Amino acid sequence: MKPPAFRYVDPRSVADAVGQLQEHGGGAKILAGGQSLLPLMNLRLVRPPVVIDINRISALAYIRETAGVLALGALSRLHAVAGSDAVTRRAPLLAEAAAHVGHLAIRHRGTIGGNLAHADPASEIPAALLALEGEVVARGPRGERTIAAADLFRGPLSSALDPTELLTEVRVPITPSGCGSVFLEVSRRAGDFALAGVAVLLQRDGGQCARVRIGVCGVGNTPLRMREAERILERSGVTEDALRAAARAVEQAVAPSDDTQASADYRRHVAGVLTVRAVAQAWQRAGREGR
Amino acid sequence: MAKRAREATVREIELKVNGIAYHETVEPRRLLVDFLRDDLGLTGTHIGCEYGVCGACTVLVDGQSVRACLMLAVQADGAEVTTVEGLARDGKLHPLQEAFWEHHALQCGFCTPGMLLTAYELLQNNRNPEPDAIRDAIAGNLCRCTGYQNIVTAVQATAQASGRA
Numbered sequence: 001m002k003p004p005a006f007r008y009v010d011p012r013s014v015a016d017a018v019g020q021l022q023e024h025g026g027g028a029k030i031l032a033g034g035q036s037l038l039p040l041m042n043l044r045l046v047r048p049p050v051v052i053d054i055n056r057i058s059a060l061a062y063i064r065e066t067a068g069v070l071a072l073g074a075l076s077r078l079h080a081v082a083g084s085d086a087v088t089r090r091a092p093l094l095a096e097a098a099a100h101v102g103h104l105a106i107r108h109r110g111t112i113g114g115n116l117a118h119a120d121p122a123s124e125i126p127a128a129l130l131a132l133e134g135e136v137v138a139r140g141p142r143g144e145r146t147i148a149a150a151d152l153f154r155g156p157l158s159s160a161l162d163p164t165e166l167l168t169e170v171r172v173p174i175t176p177s178g179c180g181s182v183f184l185e186v187s188r189r190a191g192d193f194a195l196a197g198v199a200v201l202l203q204r205d206g207g208q209c210a211r212v213r214i215g216v217c218g219v220g221n222t223p224l225r226m227r228e229a230e231r232i233l234e235r236s237g238v239t240e241d242a243l244r245a246a247a248r249a250v251e252q253a254v255a256p257s258d259d260t261q262a263s264a265d266y267r268r269h270v271a272g273v274l275t276v277r278a279v280a281q282a283w284q285r286a287g288r289e290g291r
Numbered sequence: 292m293a294k295r296a297r298e299a300t301v302r303e304i305e306l307k308v309n310g311i312a313y314h315e316t317v318e319p320r321r322l323l324v325d326f327l328r329d330d331l332g333l334t335g336t337h338i339g340c341e342y343g344v345c346g347a348c349t350v351l352v353d354g355q356s357v358r359a360c361l362m363l364a365v366q367a368d369g370a371e372v373t374t375v376e377g378l379a380r381d382g383k384l385h386p387l388q389e390a391f392w393e394h395h396a397l398q399c400g401f402c403t404p405g406m407l408l409t410a411y412e413l414l415q416n417n418r419n420p421e422p423d424a425i426r427d428a429i430a431g432n433l434c435r436c437t438g439y440q441n442i443v444t445a446v447q448a449t450a451q452a453s454g455r456a
Contacts, residue, residue, distance in 0.1 A: 003322070006320060052365065103346070103430060104412070108355040109358075190430040193449070
């Protein structure tokens with residue numbers, strides 16, 4: 001189908017966009033890459049009376065390093081994130097996850113801010129943001145606030161953003177040396193949504209697993225942090241027994257559902273298997289990094 | 292008042308499609324694919340699913356592949372668009388089109404415009420892709436006739452021919 005009629009505004013500044021959001025009392029939708037919003041509009045599952053297109057706000061497209069933090073403007077295209085030298089060096093997990101989002105034509109348009117604001121529990125970026133313990137910056141009528149990744153995702157396609165707030169920036173801590181990170185997923189075809197996906201960031205201290213963060217996608221109503229599995233690996237190190245125990249902990253912590261793509265049981269199993277593989281790979285990468 | 296309402300419901304856009312400049316008036320809800328087909332008469336770009344899954348409507352905007360069903364025509368204001376009609380030069384098919392013909396890489400032809408532009412972009416970025424890379428690149432373009440095998444062969448043949456040339 002075609003999208004229903006809407007009023008279209010294309011502000012040139014963040015202040016103007018936030019003003020427009022406020023003026024329309026949250027009835028407006030922000031159009032960034034449009035790779036999730038436009039399908040919903042074409043299918044007439046959403047009918048926003050006003051569409052605020054932020055694509056002409058060039059000040060929202062940047063990737064820069066500042067004091068231990070990698071900051072990405074909300075309008076950074078996923079293709080740019082995946083190919084960015086700064087992201088690949090400073091937060092490789094994010095680049096790896098971005099490369100898994102959709103197909104190239106989708107990543108050319110899709111943005112990191114739009115992806116996170118859309119809060120699709122099957123998408124890769126939210127799981128990576130959880131593992132990286134990143135945050136987003138939201139600008140609203142009352143000013144700016146930051147929302148930690150752990151507080152951002154409320155339910156399927158539901159985030160902690162207020163309807164009058166614009167997500168302006170994504171921040172992730174620069175990954176310290178001695179760390180290894182891996183993103184793995186299983187999907188029906190390259191570019192499809194993950195049946196299950198796992199993002200791992202692991203810091204190695206010699207033979208010890210000093211710190212590990214695990215985010216998963218596709219296996220619940222939101223992306224999930226696997227805290228019990230993290231505790232097991234931090235306590236016991238990356239041994240075969242600990243990996244098995246971590247996989248069991250992941251299988252228990254996730255809450256997938258059945259659909260036409262895969263059964264809940266299969267998704268649960270895959271999440272456990274991918275956790276073992278991703279942690280083992282991250283451990284090896286961290287070993288190479290440390291030397 | 293009437294003038295104001297009109298301003299809110301239509302937009303003027305200027306863009307280039309296959310090298311030709313256009314100045315048109317569109318409703319904001321006009322999808323790029325409908326603009327190309329219905330306003331410009333460029334019906335080579337096909338509409339399949341209309342929600343970004345099938346890849347039939349793939350075109351290049353400023354040299355990058357996009358789904359023309361997931362972009363508004365107003366968003367292409369100022370852009371350069373390439374559609375399948377832009378591949379042939381002076382009445383001569385593009386080598387990719389020749390290879391699709393030669394290797395029977397199409398049957399009904401519905402997916403072909405999207406396949407061609409996706410493959411065109413792949414070969415711009417990778418002059419000699421392995422079969423796996425070709426499969427990966429066309430994974431977002433659905434074909435119900437060929438089983439994909441002949442498409443992969445045609446793209447590979449194009450790369451090999453241009454390598455020899």
